[in-house]
Amino acid sequence: MFTAQNYVMASSLEEAYTLNQKKANAILSGGCFLRLSKKRIHTLIDLSALSLDQIEEFDEEFRIGAMVTLRDVETNDALRASFGDGFYEMVRHIVGVQFRNCATIGGSLAARFGFSDILTFLLALDCEVELAHAGRMPLCEYAAMKPDRDVLVYLYVKKNGRRAVYQTVRQTKTDIPVLACAVSVLNGEYRAVVGARPARAMAVSFDPVDPDWISKTVDAFSFGSNMRASEEYRRHLAVVLLTRAYNAIREG
Numbered sequence: 001m002f003t004a005q006n007y008v009m010a011s012s013l014e015e016a017y018t019l020n021q022k023k024a025n026a027i028l029s030g031g032c033f034l035r036l037s038k039k040r041i042h043t044l045i046d047l048s049a050l051s052l053d054q055i056e057e058f059d060e061e062f063r064i065g066a067m068v069t070l071r072d073v074e075t076n077d078a079l080r081a082s083f084g085d086g087f088y089e090m091v092r093h094i095v096g097v098q099f100r101n102c103a104t105i106g107g108s109l110a111a112r113f114g115f116s117d118i119l120t121f122l123l124a125l126d127c128e129v130e131l132a133h134a135g136r137m138p139l140c141e142y143a144a145m146k147p148d149r150d151v152l153v154y155l156y157v158k159k160n161g162r163r164a165v166y167q168t169v170r171q172t173k174t175d176i177p178v179l180a181c182a183v184s185v186l187n188g189e190y191r192a193v194v195g196a197r198p199a200r201a202m203a204v205s206f207d208p209v210d211p212d213w214i215s216k217t218v219d220a221f222s223f224g225s226n227m228r229a230s231e232e233y234r235r236h237l238a239v240v241l242l243t244r245a246y247n248a249i250r251e252g
């Protein structure tokens with residue numbers, strides 16, 4: 001467990017950003033991952049008072065505050081109406097309901113975990129993030145950046161009709177994924193995302209008209225071995241999960 005000398009409930013984004021520039025300080029969101037560390041934090045910066053716990057629907061996009069919990073996106077009717085079971089599938093294996101009531105979208109994206117279900121599914125949709133200092137940028141750009149000291153404020157999810165299916169395999173029900181895959185389509189253009197390779201999720205386009213699409217798509221990703229699975233097994237799973245996701249999209 002970490003220790004912290006000071007605690008500040010930030011009263012503005014500017015204050016949160018300024019405090020977070022010091023390496024010894026840290027933002028506290030759900031605290032679920034942070035609490036596993038043994039960090040000696042100088043000042044904990046709490047974002048709870050910044051009204052970032054809302055899911056707002058606009059004509060062209062959803063705006064999801066950084067403090068929205070995984071449980072909020074799992075059970076939100078408007079997200080379900082636009083994206084079917086996608087958000088539910090993205091989080092339903094993550095530990096348990098009590099945990100998902102604490103862990104946030106902001107903490108999940110900012111940490112850019114290599115095992116992230118969340119990053120994998122969201123990269124299949126058309127998303128942007130808004131940072132306190134750097135402003136708005138595509139999620140794929142943010143996901144590829146090294147962790148920095150900016151504050152993630154919002155996630156935007158475009159309502160452009162893209163359909164996405166998420167597939168994952170775990171050794172046990174609530175463990176982190178052995179592999180995470182998503183396939184999406186918009187206007188006949190397909191995208192495949194593979195995460196927990198065990199590296200950070202990455203997206204590539206593919207053309208299912210090509211008879212070799214699955215082997216070419218899987219070859220576009222690198223896979224590795226760790227205590228959960230070998231590189232060969234992950235490669236094999238990628239073929240199975242991407243094919244299943246593609247078939248599910250075709251079948252509607």
Ligand SMILES: Cc1cc2nc3c(=O)[nH]c(=O)nc-3n(C[C@H](O)[C@H](O)[C@H](O)COP(=O)(O)OP(=O)(O)OC[C@H]3O[C@@H](n4cnc5c(N)ncnc54)[C@H](O)[C@@H]3O)c2cc1C
Nearest residue numbers: 027029030031032033034104106107108110116117152176
């Ligand atoms: C036991 C366990 C099992 C898990 N299993 C899974 C799993 O199967 N799949 C999966 O996808 N995820 C999994 N996770 C990750 C989890 O879903 C959350 O992503 C994680 O807990 C971080 O969310 P949080 O709100 O608790 O962030 P915190 O723990 O509060 O913060 C995490 C890090 O991000 C920084 N941070 C937080 N918010 C912001 C912000 N707005 N801007 C900038 N930096 C910020 C913090 O300073 C900290 O360094 C697991 C986590 C744990 C502890």
